[in-house]
Amino acid sequence: MSNSERESHRSYADAAPGYENFNAHEPAEAYRSYLVGLGLATLLTIVSFFISGTTLVWGPSIPVALVVLAIAQMGVHLVFFLNITTGPDNVNNVMALAFGVLIVLLLLTGSLWIMANLNHNMMSMDQMMQMQR
């Protein structure tokens, strides 16, 4: 079978999440992926912990920075530990992940938005008593 033919076959195949292809006789490349993931995740964690207590930056920017660092670290975990890639064999995994992320975002923003609105429009107890008289 020619190489190009094999390539075209490959694009139809799927990869299982968390399953990195490597040569079973030389798994060094697979270790490297986990090592890189560990290094990046450690770095991001240390920065997160450092920045949460620092007075070096403008206070209100800290939560934003923490959220960005957390999302970056989740990305590191997905790529290097769960082995979710952008390759053609990973389309189904990424589509499922995208749908999951959509639901998570709807749930989080929707709940916070609705509850903040309710809080804002809620009468205080005193007003409620007043109304009942």
Add this chain to the structure above:
Amino acid sequence: MSAFEAAAGYDRESLDRQPTAERAGGELMSKRIIVGYGFWIFLLSDIIMFSAFFATYAVLVGATADGPSGRELFDLRNVGIETAFLLLSSFTCGLASIGARTHRGSWFYGAMSATGILGAAFLYIEVHEFAGMVARGAGPTRSAFLSAFFTLVGCHGLHVTAGILWLLTMMAQVFAKGYRPDILRRVLCFGLFWHTLDIIWVAIFTMVYLMGVGQ
């Protein structure tokens, strides 16, 4: 690569990369992909369940009922140690999955034991923290904030507990049944589960602890 192997459409180095149709035993390979994908969808649904707990926590974080807030309760040094343990266990779990696939018993059992011990150490610190909070009157019944806190972090702790039980089961099954394809599929799913727990912990230490202390 021998001429025969080339004619058959595979070589040893890319054996794992070949699509199902091209290799002998393709049945097993496609089953691994289906099992992995199905478990991936379960994990995403688990993450959605956690996001509901996160939303609850975010809504109730200010509802302390004049009780203690996160700033007074949380000890970031403990959380840092917990984070280090869980991150390292995620790494050793990856090593264990390589050990299982290369059929290297010492790698597999060693890395799985390290994963289990790190997970147990994480749980010990968490239970210790919970017990300390309950002892000083900041149990889950104290305020809506604390109810949400114990639900969210406790649910993650329960997942870690279940993960450790699963880990021990996998070690016993590999010991008793060897590196059979069906056992390897279970090891794959266990690895996915354990890595996902670490992803959820990233959200917890950021949103609950770091933001809770910093607010």
